[in-house]
Amino acid sequence: MDIKNFINNEEHIPLSGMWMDNYDPATGKIYGEIPSSNHTDVESAYQAATKAFPSWSNTPIDTKSKILSKIADLIEENLEDLARAESKDNGKPLWLAQSVDIPRASSNFRFFAHAITQYASQSHDSTGRNTLNYTLRKPLGVVGCISPWNLPLYLFTWKIAPAIAAGNCVIAKPSEVTPVTAYLLGNICKKAGLPAGVLNIVHGTGPECGQAIVEHPGIKAISFTGGTNTGARIAATAAPMFKKLSLELGGKNPNLIFSDCDYEKMLHTTVRSSFANQGQICLCGSRIFVQEEIYDKFKKDFIKLVQELTVGHPMSSTTKVGAVVSASHRDKILDYIAFAKANPEEYTILTGGNTLQIPNYEDGYYIEPTVIEVSNNTCKLNQEEIFGPVVTLMTFKDEEEAIALANGTRYGLSATVWTENLNRSIKLGNELEAGIVWVNTWLNRDLRTAFGGVKDSGIGREGGFHALDFFTETKNICIEYK
Template identity: 65%
Template sequence: MQTIQNYINGTFEDPLSGDWLDNYCPANGEVYGKIPNSDQADVDKAYEAAKTAFPEWSETTLDHRSRLLLKIADLIETNLQRFAEAESQDNGKPVNLAKSIDIPRAASNFRFFAHAITQFSSESHESVGLNAINFTLRQPIGVVGCISPWNLPLYLFTWKIAPALAAGNCVIAKPSEITPLTAFLLSELCTEAGLPKGVLNIVHGLGKTTGQAIIEHPGIKAISFTGGTTTGAHIARTAAPLFKKLSLELGGKNPNIIFADCDYDAMLETTLRSSFSNQGQICLCGSRIFVETSIYEKFKADFVSKVKVLKVGHPSESGTNIGALVSQSHLEKVMTYIEEAPQEGGKILCGGHAVSVKGFENGYYLEPTVIEVATDTCKINQEEVFGPVVTIMPFETEDQVLDMANKVKYGLSATLWTNDLKRTMRLSKKLEAGIIWVNTWMLRDLRTPFGGMKSSGVGREGGFEALRFFTEAKNICIKY
């Protein structure tokens, strides 16, 4: 039985209340460990540790901070296999996916921000004729809170804490209670790397207890959160009277728009990946596929034939394309959307059923599912399903597909397939999404801003945007 503990002031500790939660393995549905359900007392203790560590950490040289983060990155890479297996055990994703994407990107987050902080500069402005000069200091905020989700556990956890630490803040972080294992393992590496006590504190538990204690703590000056839109709205309401800085990366219902002039073979392979990677449990997956009428029937036949041969299996098995969903409750939620789709005219072209994997019959497995919808306003086309489920429907004109693409409350990402440069520019400007991929998907450059519009959140992460969020700008005007 794996026992996960809080990491406070450089030491591992049980929850002060003695309250523990079961941790399930999605691949077999069995309890394999327990985690703390931390409360206000644990968060207070973590805050005191962070508050004590902040003065010295914030005054360390950029070179020193950079070297520590680079060492953590190296240690993650050294432990690649161990972390990939832990991520798979906790999340249900194929081990090979975690090994090739999640864990390397977690190391890249530390490495990128270790270098970025040494290039992050202040601005200065000479007031000509007034004998004055203004310059801007970028100073760390203090103690900040980072709350990450279960779908990309270590990748998104480090996406937040790396820039926060690089900027000189001390951090209280909460990973998802569903997938806490790799964050726990990371705390061991932070100690090994020599990160000072109290600089990073990791508290585990439920959102309504641990998360709530973080967002309402008056000493925690900023919150970076990735998760559901409803929870994001609650955080905003809670934080507003306390004047906390907020970065909220929330839900997505992303359009994948395919024109007849695209590179068809490249589009088909990438669309398969953008639909079902990580069991569709990525906020950037293209879950609404719109196809120009002239190639719609060909696409439908080709796409469905490829989806049907995707292998659903245990995450550790070679050749597994679709692993387990993260939890029983999430599987049931996704199934509800599939079952209700025909009531609004949806036609299930393939999939739609839970899967029993031999030897792991209690795991949370689901066939990749393609649903042809009659209208873009149906429930499954408007709400975030967050599973291996996509909808497809045809379109006639640019204006029609633009209207359908934008007619949701979300605005996180969009994918556009066309070789027409003028069309690319027209639609990219008009699509209501924070990131637009043209003739590709999930091609990320960590220097670029990342975030959503509308109900997909506020603020931007990535590159210098993250370092700006985790610092306060102070202008100094000197007359000489």
């Protein structure tokens, strides 16, 4: 598949004439080309967006809502094709794309189609002073949305939907590693009646295409999901330009398992929260802390279930763990495993730790689900984001130690707590340094709620009216009357 940029509701080859190869993670083979866009393509997209903004920003809310709802409908109608494209491009199991990624992409558009009909401003009547203050929420103009490769269409739409719902025009860059479903979305939006220039999709690398979006003086805001180091570079460029910034960055999420938990529910959910999407979800519980009373039992039962996970080609219905996204990412994960093997005084590999060759797909990027016992929380594998099918295990004694271990990293995206003790769940919910805390569940999302991290896991919040707030500017109007 040869992918093109989507600018002004038309497909365009990169103005530089430069292309990149697109790889199938399951086979390790090239199966298409991607535009290697730069500042000239971004400028073309910006001109189209600028031209479209006056009309789109003044389009009635019910018209916007109908268009976004139609986009949601068309994603559902094309679910099978989109899921197959996502699975092939990313390496995730097809059933996962069918049941989670593509339905959520549709839900993102449908949610914000409804949300803008309920989005209201405030007024303040200053009694005795004969003044009335009221606020308006105005779209920013042209905004930039940069999304990652782990949940390609899911997170791409999570940014685009609120941006255009709020009346902005968008220049969006999907990950160059997983560009296909973003490319397919362009034509879906056109078919749904989204006017030309409202959504422009430009493909390319972060240093070239992404940086051109971030540093463009006319782009008013940047919404980015990705690595913490990249987020820091974006902030260094955008902050002096006084752009609005939303950065959803890395995570090293703790999973705290107390002895009074619902054991069977916890055990099966923990397998899922460890290895879903090959561990390539920013919310995966990669640091597992287990209260010492049940540690030995948990370790035995957990390893047994992990060893039963089927690693295979993403299109197979029996596959539970597919291919990791790229050769370079595979090598990064393997470097961490190699470090653990080279330091047996700190690390004990309990299961996994090797690459796999799947029959007929020997060049694919497959890694065994890996569980590593660690001796302390300050070790490299507990402090750095691996973002793959690798989790660590440690014990803890009590609530105070669990909290200290959980908070003992630079990250603060999410945390999971397993306990039947109500007082404990409230205490930990309050004291854990994380943007979201799940108690006796994982990845249970209500799209109305705020989503984002603390510390090095980012700034700003996505979701619900929080996203619409980000993509709008508040204007106060004060009227004195007689």
